[in-house]
Amino acid sequence: MKKLINSPDEVVTDALAGIAAAHPGLSVDTKARVITRAAQTRIGKVALVSGGGSGHEPLHGGFVGTGMLDAACPGEVFTSPVPDQMLAAAKAVDGGAGVVFIVKNYTGDVLNFRMAAEFAEEEGISVQTVLVDDDVAVQDSTWTAGRRGTGATLLVEKMAGAAAEFGGSLAEVAATGRRVNAASRSFAVALTSCTTPAAGRPGFDLPEDEIEVGVGIHGEPGRSREKIRPARQIVADAMAAILDDQPLDPGEEVIALVNGLGGTPLLELYIVFGEVASVLAARGVRIARSLVGNYVTSLDMAGVSITLCRADEELLTLWDAPVNTPALRWGV
């Protein structure tokens, strides 16, 4: 295992130092392990806090900034952050209008954010939680009861973030986040495993000619092992899984995210996007907006996830709203 790290113990601390050096618009508390915007929350604006295990960058720290998150709490690699981090984040960014926790559906994250919400309420901060569970691959998984939260997290953070900038109340911003999650479905395929710095070897074995269909973002098992096939067939199967779960009628619009898991070249992600576009065109579904790149990753895993969010005018307005974060930036 070769990695550009100093030592497995220092990975998160060292990466936070790099994030602090690279992004003057962020404020990084390397000790408390909280990333916030450098500017304080506007009084009366609902604040958004997310977090989760490290190893999925740019999620979540790369989504802190105007129009998206107010704070992110990175845990150790593939390990939930602790309630103290989330509480520190909530206290740092509450602008008096309350805090929305955006939580990917993994047992550790759910429990720790729940505890943090209780602590925050005790300190007089109102909290609403939005649970993200968009991955249609499997019900229940290695670290999850119910569906896993994956690519839709970006969409929830973007659109709930815009709703907060537009002055939405705590209930309204949380409702927006839940609506985005309910409108989104994802499916992922892995071509390789990934290696955490602490383990130093791949998290699972995948033979040289096989893929994991329906993989989770920590390498959790999916639906099946299959032989590697042309991208067109891999995408057709992934799209069938998504569209079986949430049929889309001709004339409907989607926001489409083709997301690299970390080790896949952008060249291949564009090939996948082309196949996604073909499947949708054949159904008469219009891609209203799209993103292609590495956004919700699994360290060095080769593979891709596809997320479709059924869009309407309101969601597109929220999507198009200005955003200024390290990983997403437009309109500013």
Added chain:
Amino acid sequence: MKKLINSPDEVVTDALAGIAAAHPGLSVDTKARVITRAAQTRIGKVALVSGGGSGHEPLHGGFVGTGMLDAACPGEVFTSPVPDQMLAAAKAVDGGAGVVFIVKNYTGDVLNFRMAAEFAEEEGISVQTVLVDDDVAVQDSTWTAGRRGTGATLLVEKMAGAAAEFGGSLAEVAATGRRVNAASRSFAVALTSCTTPAAGRPGFDLPEDEIEVGVGIHGEPGRSREKIRPARQIVADAMAAILDDQPLDPGEEVIALVNGLGGTPLLELYIVFGEVASVLAARGVRIARSLVGNYVTSLDMAGVSITLCRADEELLTLWDAPVNTPALRWGV
């Protein structure tokens, strides 16, 4: 070898179809293999054309848009585009003020762009060429006489692109590009090889505990093979190579690019950026602007390149100018 492709022969065509579907602001001629802005060049604006082998995405197609390139010509993977592509691009985007070719210093690219420049001149289009040769690792290499062109290509395309938007003449825009190249130095380290779709196996062998120090963006040999070491030491050596070649005095400012080669997680790139920042801080050099991410890649190669561009007020103004491309976007 597992890749998300349909067949090795169709990689570039399929990726272009995906780029076309993903980016309504671009116009993609999949037959001529030319990517241009969807909007025609403003009459009187100097046009910028770049190109090179595919496999380095988002370079160059991801840098087509307002404030950067007017057109890009993708060749086959790791293979120069042909003069006909470059000529077609020049004809498509010339706004009457001439065209700047931005050419990475590889023999095939240099020859083909030279031929295209002659053809274009014959058709009445004035052409100036900016050669990018920022990689300090080696003089002459597998496909290069002189230094290789790598990460600085992004900087040249961004700042020359801004100079063109600001109304610079053909000579002025080319001079800006040359000035950025002259102010820039790069150095790369590979942890793994990369695999082209056509070859189907790694381009070179790198033992499980070794790194290629000074690698080129096609896997060309660098200065030495070394044992894997902590990121701090790897960065210290890379920075020494850059700063030996272009010393920077206390008080000077740089634009710093920490660029992933394709297979390295963003988490590690931030660790590298933190180390780059430490080395510069110790020298009293200020990071005026920075980028961390995958911009000039080598398919699935794990590794990183570091580029430093000595900055001044004029270059920072050009850097900060609005840009709206798939891979770089701000100010709009």
